[in-house]
Amino acid sequence: MKLVSYNIQYGFGSDTRYDLSRAARLVAGADIIALQEIERHWQRSNFDDQAEMLSRLLPGYHWVYGPAFDMDASEWRDGHLVNRRRQFGTMVLSKLPIVWSRLHALPMRRTLRPLNTRNAALECMIRTPAGPVRVLSLHLAHIAAEERLEQIDYLLAEHRRAPSEGGPWSGTDDEPSRNWTHGESEPENPPAAIWLGDFNMEPGSAEHRRIVGSTPYHRGAAYLGGFVDAAAVAVEPAGDFHTHEKIIDGRLAKRRLDHCFVGGMLAGRVKSIGAD
Template sequence: MRLLSFNIQYGFGADGVYDLTRAAQVIAAADIACLQEVDRHWSRSGFDDQPARLEALLPDRYTVFGPGFDMDASRIEGGRVVNRRRQFGPMIVSRWKILWSRLHLLPLAAMIEPINTQTCALEACIAAPCGPLRVVSVHLAHVGVAERLAQIAALRAALPTVGPWSGTDDEPARNWTEGQDEPPCPAPMLWMGDFNCEPGSAEYRAIVGETPYHPGARYRGAMVDAAAGLGLHSHEKIIAGALRRRQLDHIFLDAALAPRLTRVWTETDCPASDHFPLWAVIDL
């Protein structure tokens, strides 16, 4: 199973050119893709509905989009209101059905400068051939360490052990369950996305459960970094006039899934974004 974590930078490539088809070509090679920075109705991307465009470009895939950022983009046409929302957030694209999904808004710190926007995590359960698989497309704040630590703690607390509903339907006339069984919610998870932190950082240690005071010790509930020790650069950008290469995108696996990991790499020759696609293969 080919997994992809990819911040598509709202369709703008490393060359500054807007071309969503390049991102779609990358995504097409994945079985499950967790995307970040997907736009809907922004002037910078020609007011495109990018989730709809990606669905059209990938007609054999299942998708779900979860905007954390949502603003008015309505307009008046012919005397009537055309309702549109200017949105920004993560998306999940899958070769197999997405059984359910839910959106988790992450803590947002008030800023004076620079701009700080609402971020979120999109959770989904996918009907993989091996059985239901739980994945989370994550985008943490870019501004500061304290905010990201708060977001990681909030995300852990917000990931329950049940799906979007549980129990027995006591109002069958209203058909809450549509005749379906209680939705699966497997405990093992994959977290994939733009975490805006590098290996060894406080945020990274919080996710993988490391303690700086007792080398080798790990807390329960820790995730495993798929690319641990590989030194993969996943982000390349000109900052203050200098090219900076950093490892901000990660694929974290539950310890139960880690033994099935067979390969991890970044696609460093991909021009579709200023983030390199981060790939992993797991044997399920």
């Protein structure tokens, strides 16, 4: 399977041109696609419903959109109220059915400056050839490591609770006439998970160590309930690559801010990883 993560910056390229189709072409063909910074009904992107547009640009995919925040964008037209929401969040597209999904609103620190916005992680349970897996498309805070660490701690706690918490429902339906379950068996909430997204952190940082731990003697160590960096365990050496470029103090900085972390039980299944 091929998994792709891409922060599309609401459809704007480095040339400042707005074009969702370019982003769609880059990720087309992957089995599972995790997108960040997808918006609905913003002035800067022509009030487009980008989630719906991407679903048309990428036909044949099951998809779920999760807004990190939701604001009123309604307007009156010809004397009638048109209810509309301005949203900003993450998206998952999958060639395989997304059995269930849920959205995690991540902890946020209120700032005086600069602008800070709510972040979210969209969790989707997908039955893959490797078994049922919880795939998360997420976007962590961009301002400070302390905020990112709080968000990571939240996600790790949710991860550890997953097997005992269950999925959308559990137990026996004692009211079959209401057809709560549509005749389906209890959906899995497996321990296996993959985190994809824009983490706004670099390898070796405190946030990175919070996820994978510090393993100076066994670099590729994998704990059953923990995560490994896909770049550290890939069968084919990952080499040096970056996912973000920015001018810092007059110099071009090339940084790896986007990552893929896989649950320990999947560590031996990572073939290759890289960046376009």
